[in-house]
Amino acid sequence: MTGRRVGVVGAGYVGLTTAACLAETEHDTVCVDVDSDKVQRLTGAATMLDEPGLPFLLVRGLRSNDLRFACDYTKLADRDVVFVCVPTPSSADGSTDLGAVDAAFDELASVLRPGSVIAVKSTVPVGTTRRLAERLRGIGITVVANPEFLREGHAIYDFRHPERIIVGSEDEDAAATVAEICGSARALTLTMSPESAELAKYASNAFLAVKISYANSLARLCAQVGAHVEDVTKCMGADVRIGGHFLSPGPGWGGSCLPKDTASMLHSGRTKGIDLPEVAAARATNAAQPGRLADALEHVLPTPLRASRVTALGLTFKAGTNDVRDSPALTVCTELARRGAQITGYDPRLSSIDPGPLRRCRIVPVDDPYLATKGADAIVVLTEWPSFRDLDWQAIADQAPGTVVLDARNLLDSSRLADAGLRRIGNGSPDGF
Incomplete structure (x- = not known):
């Protein structure tokens, strides 16, 4: 084992891709999910996610023991860095439901040791990372924003070949650690404030939405x-x-x-x-x-x-x-x-x-x-x-x-x-x- 001890919370598209790819690079990886049936399936190398390359990495990680799955947060107690990749769905008024994020942080605060780092990959509103960091500052745990830019159907490729890595943190050591774990020699690494990192994710996706809608409006005009x-x-x-x-x-x-x-x-x-x-x-x-x-x-x-x-x-x-x-x-x-x-x-x-x-x-x-x-x-x-x-x-x-x-x-x-x-x-x- 040449890597670090890392944890991942959440075994959806982002979490499972993150865990499988980190294990591929010989980081000792534990992925925790609250769904016991999902954990059991993943432990048996079965996933319902239709993602090219993911089944192979799942089997490879399990066989090498670089990748393990659990429901128990205590399995993350010795982790150097934990990536939080839980859902953040929309509420009826358009606000973001942070229930899963807050629940994950409650659990992590009770098990992680001082000096560990939590990287928030879930897409969260501006100010969330700082709020969570203030919550955990007293127990010596650092929180950074680390938004993901994985495309479904290309998630493994995107993790291996990131166009950019964004880390939002005012702690230079924590930012460097997360960038190193997620990094690629060819990737552009951008370190900024947590607020900038959080907004960068929303701004990027909103701009893509604007481009598509503009193309659809152009199509209407072209037809006329x-x-x-x-x-x-x-x-x-x-x-x-x-x-x-x-x-x-x-x-x-x-x-x-x-x-x-x-x-x-x-x-x-x-x-x-x-x-x-x-x-x-x-x-x-x-x-x-x-x-x-x-x-x-x-x-x-x-x-x-x-x-x-x-x-x-x-x-x-x-x-x-x-x-x-x-x-x-x-x-x-x-x-x-x-x-x-x-x-x-x-x-x-x-x-x-x-x-x-x-x-x-x-x-x-x-x-x-x-x-x-x-x-x-x-x-x-x-x-x-x-x-x-x-x-x-x-x-x-x-x-x-x-x-x-x-x-x-x-x-x-x-x-x-x-x-x-x-x-x-x-x-x-x-x-x-």
């Missing part, structure tokens, strides 16, 4: 003036001041971060009497996307939505994951169902998707794309799975003659669909919506 949004955004993305990422229109943004982080940022602003109209507008545009897609279908279908069968291709919030939390695909399906459409849904990860959210959205799941599309009045592409391009669209047309394909992700080849006798409705194009 005869332009192609992909040409417009390609031009924009070629400008190094703008960049091409997050400029693709779609059904809206979602997932476990952008909705709650933008809500929390607006709430924090309100508490200080500061409006953030750009973020508020991005949320308003995003909230309108399901209605925009439903209106487009209403316009092109020969029958009302209440008498139509619609197939949703893609249910996860993005390709490469089985996560449907705040999925824009499900939000669109909910709006279509509200207007009376019968919704059938297919996703390449359907077998590992929690069926509960699908039921609540009134989606009938079908595990074969050809069965799912059979007899459909409309097909809506909602998630950017590359495999949808390779479907036999002639076979689909034969089973669903006259069906309309609304391509919300601009994923499909118009000429290929036209050859099959299908009408494709693109997002942000002259003959689209």
Whole structure:
């Protein structure tokens, strides 16, 4: 063992990725979670998280004994550094529920020895790290902010190759320790105040949300003036001041971060009497996307939505994951169902998707794309799975003659669909919506 003794609290996407990657670099790693069933599964090298590379690292860490799981916080008593990676969901008013964070700190305060460091990876409102640090200062435990920037579907890669490491602390030794543990020789390390580190995470995610919503507004304008949004955004993305990422229109943004982080940022602003109209507008545009897609279908279908069968291709919030939390695909399906459409849904990860959210959205799941599309009045592409391009669209047309394909992700080849006798409705194009 050449590394440090580290702990991780929380075995979700961030926590489990952090624990597995720290163990990979020969840090003696203990991961604690309050869910005993999850701990038992992980101890047996089983995880429900659909993250490339994670199963291999899990098995490797368990076999080397560099990675262990427990429910008991006393297993963290000898740790040098503990990373807190627990959920921070939104409350109804947009504020952040810090119940899990505070509960974790209560436990850690009772077991950690003086001189240890707690690094908060959970996304928390500005001021949280300082508040927690003041709580533990009297017992010799240092608290730093260490926000994560892991993308689902790329989390292992992102941990191994971070673009930047942010540590918010006024204790130089603690900041250096956390940076060393998380570090990479090629990564930019930025040390700042806890408040700056906390706000940097929210500011980054809110800016991405603004870019996506702007692309969706551009798509609406393009469809009206005869332009192609992909040409417009390609031009924009070629400008190094703008960049091409997050400029693709779609059904809206979602997932476990952008909705709650933008809500929390607006709430924090309100508490200080500061409006953030750009973020508020991005949320308003995003909230309108399901209605925009439903209106487009209403316009092109020969029958009302209440008498139509619609197939949703893609249910996860993005390709490469089985996560449907705040999925824009499900939000669109909910709006279509509200207007009376019968919704059938297919996703390449359907077998590992929690069926509960699908039921609540009134989606009938079908595990074969050809069965799912059979007899459909409309097909809506909602998630950017590359495999949808390779479907036999002639076979689909034969089973669903006259069906309309609304391509919300601009994923499909118009000429290929036209050859099959299908009408494709693109997002942000002259003959689209």
